Amino acid sequence: MTSVVVVMACHNRRDTTVRCLRSLVGQCPPEVSLRIVLTDDGSTDGTAAAARAIWPGIHVMQGDGALFWAKGMALAASAAVDYDFLLWLNDDVVLDPGALTRLLATHRALVGSGQDPLVAGALRDPLTGAVTYSGVVRQSLLRPTRFTRVAPAHRPLLVDTMNGNLVLVPRSVVERVGQIDGKFEHGMADFDYGLRARALDCAVWVAPGTLGTCAGNSVAGSYMDLTLSVWERLRLMRTPKGLPPRSWLRFTRRHAGPLWPAYWLWPYLRLAVGGMLVQSRRRVPRSARA
Template structure:
């Protein structure tokens, strides 16, 4: 593990303090890396603050409408041109523990020795106040009628899973060469789930690292398209926005990953927005649309 190149990919929008705190935790790691930070039109001085405190960060300016997937895709594209050995997706609201990167890299080395070199390693996070698990790996629900990807809590052992939420994800070069970048069909949600699922279809695997790699708070569902206190027209409006289920992106996802009856699953979120379905846990990929990602409102 002495001679490798690691690129850390982050996108941000008007969360200067969070971004700086994320970088502070990142630079406490005991490995070398390059940081690619997409500033998607920040108006709060994020870029200037980063330049002053972390001058080595490679700042890429976005067009102001990238949201999470678009920003991460731009950062990933820049790093892919340089040919790194590893790429780390990192949310700027995720604070990693001092040895997190070393642990993720060691887990990949272990899996390589076990015959699984094309492995994505997912770091699980916990709430900084309650200690409860928040984000990490995901498995598709075993219920025949469900298109939901359920969060899987970490254990003390490596666990294989179906896909992941993109708060802290280590992708080795061999996987990046097979899968490529995040799909441009997605704007804010679903891109990370899609990446893991595409990777598995191409013969790669997705593993949850033991324990937790850091902290990240969950965002409230209040004001989102699943908030039953909102009127129907407002829920539908929010559902069709980039943070919800835009028609094109949701169509691509369901056609690609939901089997021959994908059109049945396609209707579900729009139906739920209309009827105000209260069982939030049954919403397909529910954690995806409410997670606290970096984006433009």
Template sequence: MNCDRLAALLTCHNRKLLTLACLQALFHQELKGKLTIDVYLVDDGSTDDTAEAVAQSYPQVKILKGDGSLFWNGGTRLAFAEAIKDDYDYYLWLNNDTLLYPNALSHLLETFDHLRDQGEHRAIVAGSTCDPQTKAPTYGGVMRRSRWRPLKFDLLEPGESPQRCDTINGNCVLIPRAVVQVVGNLEPAFTHYAGDWDYGLRAQRQGCTLWVAPGYVGTCSQNYKPGSEADESVALGEGLKKIGQPKGLPVKEQVLHPFWEWKIFAQRHGGLLWPLYWLIPYRRLLGISLIGGSEKKAE
């Protein structure tokens, strides 16, 4: 009997306990068929002994070193490149703060098998996650809000059967070999955000399809919560500095991506009106700054 091979790709910067918990859930999956799992973990300059703890608890994990500048896209891209050399049947993007349910991998693979039987041989399958406390959906597949907002995406709540989506959050994604042979690796132009969305949109252009698996495959807290302290008024100069950093600037309902990375994304996926869509998100930063400045003058 043939044994399928899967490469799980993770990247981390500190968060030792979360990383260990993620790996524990991954290595305790209840698998229905023959499957071997190899884990590629990029330790991106951790200072809390994450790599040492992983090596001690899970010596089978292949640990790759970063210098702290890779972030999610760069780290996952490095792990992906290393795994592609061994030509796996499947690749799994997995955030190190995602805790998989025991049947998560079997569920993703069964969803892919079902889609393949329907003729979808190049199907990417996103696994949806929910908040561990509230059970509210946090990550998974996303849909464009409208044809007039091609760069604005809304999370698609999973249903009882696989659903098409426009692109994906990278927290838990199953990618078969047939997709990788066409699309390849993540785009190096992105550092932290937008690389997962870009991959899904590029995959669609190259004849692949994107799907959300039924139900939830695990839990993952939302890294950015609208209404948090990060939403408070920010000076324009400080805001511009922050959106030049890899993680951008959280404001209200979104995160402002690094300015030039967002330009690449808009140019690639925004159509003829991409300059407008590129600049729209930053109007909020200017508005917040002006309002904040006016309030300070009135005090």
């Protein structure tokens, strides 16, 4: 019997979390056992009770509302025991029927390929069908912190790292790499994990096709929203869901090479200088522009 423990984190989006949990129903073939560990990060909308109604045996870890994704997932993973695989699953994912079977089959096909494989599942937008999350590859050696998302193919694809929305992590990889680094404030922990795995002679693959739906994050109201003032964008950039300096420092020091200080500083400098130039240009009357 193959044991899979699903690790998830949620906060105050009960209906979304419920849809995700319902999509797990029926995912297990007879030879697979499935358990779920969910970090409920201080939800006040009844998410935990709704989750227990769908999966009576679910193990709910309680957060204080300030964990965000990385810390929430790290807490959930810390409670996972006696498993052959962890399945990272974002609570806004709706799995296709048979998604888990396809991930496990991809892993079986890759065992013996030379490196210990973990397998990411690509996801698509529920309305447009466009790929929203997948594996990623570095753009070039000269831009070690810039990544390009890959579209899944009809065969497994080897990538540099991955989005953490849907990832099958075998125990053998966990024993080498450890768990998600909960010292990240929110994002970056998934890219960090894949890169650390690669450095320890593991391989990151994307399973064939897409395995479910997950809408991409909107830039509206984020630090990438060009309609906001540069000062508001800089404020948002420093929040956990932006590009928080401590987390970005942790990432660049690990993965950007000897020039990491420059890679750490560049996004903040680019936003500040570029944003001020754009605002200054907007204030100049059209008649006065060259």
